[in-house]
Amino acid sequence: xxxxxxxxxxxxxxxxxxxxxxxxxxxxxxxxxxxxxxxxxxxxxxxxxxxxxxxxxxxxxxxxxxxxxxxxxxxxxxxxxxxxxxxxxxxxxxxxxxxxxxxxxxxxxxxxxxxxxxxxxxxxxxxxxxxxxxxxxxxxxxxxxxxxxxxxxxxxxxxxxxxxxxxxxxxxxxxxxxxxxxxxxxxxxxxxxxxxxxxxxxxxxxxxxxxxxxxxxxxxxxxxxxxxxxxxxxxxxxxxxxxxxxxxxxxxxxxxxxxxxxxxxxx
Ligand SMILES: C[S@@+](CC[C@H](N)C(=O)[O-])C[C@H]1O[C@@H](n2cnc3c(N)ncnc32)[C@H](O)[C@@H]1O
Numbered sequence: 001x002x003x004x005x006x007x008x009x010x011x012x013x014x015x016x017x018x019x020x021x022x023x024x025x026x027x028x029x030x031x032x033x034x035x036x037x038x039x040x041x042x043x044x045x046x047x048x049x050x051x052x053x054x055x056x057x058x059x060x061x062x063x064x065x066x067x068x069x070x071x072x073x074x075x076x077x078x079x080x081x082x083x084x085x086x087x088x089x090x091x092x093x094x095x096x097x098x099x100x101x102x103x104x105x106x107x108x109x110x111x112x113x114x115x116x117x118x119x120x121x122x123x124x125x126x127x128x129x130x131x132x133x134x135x136x137x138x139x140x141x142x143x144x145x146x147x148x149x150x151x152x153x154x155x156x157x158x159x160x161x162x163x164x165x166x167x168x169x170x171x172x173x174x175x176x177x178x179x180x181x182x183x184x185x186x187x188x189x190x191x192x193x194x195x196x197x198x199x200x201x202x203x204x205x206x207x208x209x210x211x212x213x214x215x216x217x218x219x220x221x222x223x224x225x226x227x228x229x230x231x232x233x234x235x236x237x238x239x240x241x242x243x244x245x246x247x248x249x250x251x252x253x254x255x256x257x258x259x260x261x262x263x264x265x266x267x
Contacts, residue, residue, distance in 0.1 A: 010205070011073035015047050017193050017201050022049040024190060025103035025132060031250060032130040034059035038098040041122065043088050043115075043131075044105020048074030051081055054101060064091065065105075089114035093122045100129045107134035110162045112172055120176045123253040129178065135185040135247035136165040142242060145229045146203075146210055149222055160209040169249060178251040186248075189241045198240035199227055 014021075029050060034040055036058030042051040045063030047070055055061045055078075063083040065071050074083045089111050100119050109115055119129055143159065150157045164172075170180045192198030200223050211219045234241050 009046075009067040009070050011047050011067070011069040013201075013205060014070070015073065015077075018205055019049070020190055020193065021104050022046065024188065025050055026053060028101070028103050028130060028132050028248070029053045031248070032099060032101050032128075034061075034099070039095060041093075041097045041100045043100055043102040043119070044108070045074060045083065046070045046105070048078045048081060048083060050101070050103055051083070052078045055081055062097075064088065088118065091118055091122075095122075096124045096127070097122055098124060098127050100127070100131075102129075102131040102133070104132065104134075106131060107138070107161045107163055112162060112164065112169070113176075116172055116176045116178075120178065120253055125253060127253045129173070129249070129251045129253065132246055132248045134161060134163040135245045136163050136168070137185075138163045138245045139243055140245070141230060141233055142199075142203075142207075142226075145226050146207060149225045149229070150210065153222060155214070158209045158212065160207070163245075164247065166247060166249075169247060170251075173249070173251050177254060179254045180249060180251045183247070183249045183251075186246055188244045188246055190244045192240040192242055195239050199230060199234065199242075202240070202242060 032040070032054065034054050034057055038059045040054055040059045040061045042048075042054060042061055042063045045051045045065050046067075048063050051061050051063035051074065061081060063071075063074055063081065064086050065074070065083070066085065066087045068085060071083050071085045074081075088105070088109055100123055106112065106115060123129065138161070147157045147159075166183045166185055170183050173180055192202050194201060203223055203226065211222070214222070234243065
């Protein structure tokens with residue numbers, strides 16, 4: 001099984017079987033609206049596909065990720081771009097950025113405050129943060145079924161994710177001097193690749209921490225039970241879906257957390 005621990009990603013499998021993650025994040029780049037020459041940090045960049053999309057218009061992008069495998073694959077995919085191996089909870093930069101972007105990465109990091117502190121420290125005053133991550137209620141049915149199958153098997157669940165509410169993440173950002181401009185959650189049921197084995201592959205890629213230390217045969221059986229229970233709800237017209245619910249936020253780094261004078265005049 002492919003381990004899905006935060007620092008142990010299988011980048012080839014990610015690119016081969018789970019490209020829906022960055023494809024679904026493409027319109028987040030539109031929200032970022034990168035301008036030529038802007039310095040932008042892509043936090044948790046994975047194999048670099050959205051980093052490359054950000055760079056298309058001439059922005060100067062750095063992709064940052066804590067997984068050596070993801071960074072190696074990103075460098076191979078996009079040799080002309082700059083990627084750095086670092087932890088989003090603890091990184092420094094000599095330069096400041098016009099914007100920080102992050103897709104589908106921050107829900108892997110439980111110490112959200114450490115991330116926000118780092119982001120605030122590398123963003124210019126007035127710089128923007130544009131992020132998407134799993135929201136509270138993300139993959140609710142998948143998690144419920146994994147956890148009930150584990151409980152019935154007498155095993156403790158080891159959930160790898162942090163899915164905050166709008167209020168929780170916005171409050172954290174405000175505490176660190178951000179002005180939250182837009183924040184929304186929305187459901188985005190996502191069709192998984194490979195019709196028959198899509199859910200199994202998703203679990204193996206992303207929910208691996210639940211199965212750490214469990215022998216292969218037992219894992220196979222547990223995943224079979226999970227598939228069986230979820231099939232009536234998440235297998236639709238010959239394809240598996242994940243019951244995603246996303247959180248999108250646009251925020252501006254403002255030391256005082258106050259609107260600019262020009263905004264006061266127009267309001
Ligand atoms: C699902 S992938 C998303 C990758 C990319 N943003 C995309 O849209 O394809 C999640 C990424 O978050 C990274 N990640 C998880 N924890 C991290 C941390 N503490 N610091 C930096 N990156 C982290 C993982 O290594 C992985 O590459």
